[in-house]
Amino acid sequence: MNFKNYAYIIFFSFQVFTVAQDAKARFEMMNTIRRDKLDLVLPGAMRDNNIDVWIHVIRRGDPDPMELDFGVNMGHIIFTDNGGDRIERALFGNRFAEVADESIYDVFGNDDDITDYIAKRDPKTIAVNMSDWITVADGLSHTNYLNLINILGKKYSNRLVSSENVVTDFQVRRVQSEIIAFANICETQRRVMEEALKMIRPGITMREEIGWWAQDELSKSGIYPSLFGAPMPGILYFGSNDKTGVVHREGSGPEYRFQRGDFI
Template sequence: MRIILRLKLAVCCFVVLALPFRIQGQETVNPGTVLPDDSVALENQVRNSKFNTVLPQVMRDNEIDMWIHVMRPWTPDPLNFEFGSDMGIFIFTDRGEDRIERAIFAGHVSDRNAYNIISRPRVQLPTFVDGVITEQPGGDETDYLKFRFDGVREFVAERDPDRIGVNYAEALGLSAASERAPLTDGLSHTDYTLLLNALGDKYAKRVVSAEHLILDYLAGRVPEEIELYRQFGLITADNLDREFGKVVPGVTSLSDLEGNVFRRNPDGVEFHAQDREPYILQPGDVFTILHGAGNRIFSSDLGGNAYLLREGETEAPPEIQNVWRAALETRQILLDNIVAGRTAGQTLDLLIRKIEEAGYHYNPVDQYDSNADPDLTQVHLDVHAVGRSGLVAPRISPLGSDWEREMTIPVLHTFTFEYMIHMPVPSWGPGKHIYIAFHDGAVVTKDGVMFPYPPDPGIRLVR
């Protein structure tokens, strides 16, 4: 057995890639070089870079003068990593300078240099015995929850903000942000009441939801993250080559391969590696592997497709070449039409129009549409974000929440060209088709979309 990566079909792919696709040069990466020995230093660098560049932008875009984020101990928060803490009253103030003032009350942070003001940094937590509080910080008569807000009113009054954003959801269904990691929808009712009491009537009336600001901040990226994205992407590409190289037709099952491994037959029936009786790959099959690499700071994904040559075949048959041609044309449509400054929903509408103008059938569902024109190849899109914050970002897709489509695509948006091709093959019979899927990593720059690491280079040919 051997895997053929660059026969005639793949060579054509690279000719195309060399011309219109903006891509950094291929290289190999030692996984040990992705993170320095002191990974905490890199985390702090990413965090400070976001504070310096993303924070001023999102506060001003959302017209928020002061952002108060209440993070209660023992309660997961989507901004734990971003703030370098799991507890505290975080107050960010736009004082008309390039750098937003950063303060924390009653909390601790992993990087003290990231904040200008740390009030009561050695905050004490209640003492518990058998699950019951036996001692409160500040004395037995002190309510710990209220104790955290001491000094907040004076601090806010000194800065006199017009609009105070606070971490509570008002209009958005944040639980739908991710299929696997729903966002929390903000501070508790108790903390909300304590905060308003601490602010007093004058400033409590200026409080608004910070839901849009928080989403924009989570979606923001900095150059350090783009470099990690690139390096993890190169590792992922090596992982894909390794897994495809294991395939022996008639012997290898989907479960023998690492990653999200699946195949759809000509009737659209999908087989997975997790099936009770995993499918054994046969000559003539087309299948897909999605793989990834990363850590708690960032991650990357990449997909690849392969065709198992039949006996006597030395190159891909015409239908395989045609489905790859459709994939390249779709990729180019995405490259030409995704830009910063437009909402994900506006971009989706534009892509649908361009796909249909190119002679394809846009399918909002990732299943072959038997009612569509049988002469048209079908394209499905789910162009979603990639990175530490998962899908919390603009999503160019019919899937997900409306607010994901309403978000504006920012510069340095990291996302995947996830799209699927369903190409009918009339000679096989009514409704018979070929299915391939893509998961190319990409980033939006001021100059357009770039590939920080190579996209799927072509349908691999396996003997």
């Protein structure tokens, strides 16, 4: 093996190591946010809405909008307010689940254990993920609802309420680690947008070219690209619109070439 090939292997290995370290850092950041939210936000979210137990059901193979919040992709996630500073956290039916950080949960068990678990805590109000208001709190399928009713029995099934208010409060209340993460993401977006503006050549550069380039740049920073096409810069200019003073430029589709005077 000559020196050139040896140097290439070292360089390639270093790149892989760097990417792996970035991936690990993002994983640990998500775990930190998750722990902080459960420690600091969850108690207030439940108590402000008079919820004793919050059950969030995720069905296997059915992606749920709260997966990242709870770090698990299937099972019965149950939060119980026993008083004190910390909400008890239990995970049932997670045998085949992917769990990001098991240390954030206190109790593990099978679905058959839920009946006794709830009976011992005797909650007066039980919030579950069904809602006619917001989608994020409406992930409970009809099949899982019937199964949950069977598990809880008539006594506790009559105490079910929507978790829509708890979910809303839990998600909109931010912790410091979350704010820092959002700030970093926004800075990445700002940097990409600034570089994109420098690439525009009037009469030559098309909207979709900038859109796809931006997607590639965001991917390098670990921000997943859109699967529904590239978001493209909007083209606006001041017109005679009496209501807003701004109208979309006609014909500004994906192949539209930026022109001098365009307001982006």
